Amino acid sequence: MIRVLFVCLGNICRSPTAEGVFRKLVAEEGLHAHIEIDSAGTHAYHIGHPPDARAQEAARRRGVDLSSLRGRQATRGDIERFDYVLAMDRENYENLLDICPEGFEHKVRLFMEFAPGWPEQEVPDPYFGGAAGFDRVLDMIEEASAGLLEDIRKRL
Numbered sequence: 001m002i003r004v005l006f007v008c009l010g011n012i013c014r015s016p017t018a019e020g021v022f023r024k025l026v027a028e029e030g031l032h033a034h035i036e037i038d039s040a041g042t043h044a045y046h047i048g049h050p051p052d053a054r055a056q057e058a059a060r061r062r063g064v065d066l067s068s069l070r071g072r073q074a075t076r077g078d079i080e081r082f083d084y085v086l087a088m089d090r091e092n093y094e095n096l097l098d099i100c101p102e103g104f105e106h107k108v109r110l111f112m113e114f115a116p117g118w119p120e121q122e123v124p125d126p127y128f129g130g131a132a133g134f135d136r137v138l139d140m141i142e143e144a145s146a147g148l149l150e151d152i153r154k155r156l
Helices: 014-028 053-060 076-081 090-099 131-153
Strands: 002-008 035-041 084-087 108-110
Touching: 002 014, 002 090, 002 131, 014 035, 014 053, 014 131, 053 131, 076 090, 084 090, 084 131, 090 108
Parallel strands: 002 035, 002 084, 084 108
Antiparallel strands: none
């Protein structure tokens, strides 16, 4: 079993979107029995809350249902447990390293490492922007998800 954790700041926009998109991709490839997928935030702002309505709507238009997801905060134990701990941006990457148990730093990476064709290394936070920002984030997440699945296939 390969375990993947997507992480952003509040776990209501980017990371649940990544969780939903990646879950759909993994299911379509018939690999859901081999890959565990979750998301979390580095801060406790939205624990127990569903994803942002704009994120849900943008994802729904692409056939991804985020409605059952709920925000939670990332823990030290998550870094030990998950094989891939993927931060959406450098701030959250650093936040994860701050709680990372010694010897597990190699698990923490930027998600966009898996989308080498994109010039951006970070998935921007669409929370304070308009609807177009959520679509842009989805484009980035879809591309990085495909690259991530390719990387995971090498480990299965």
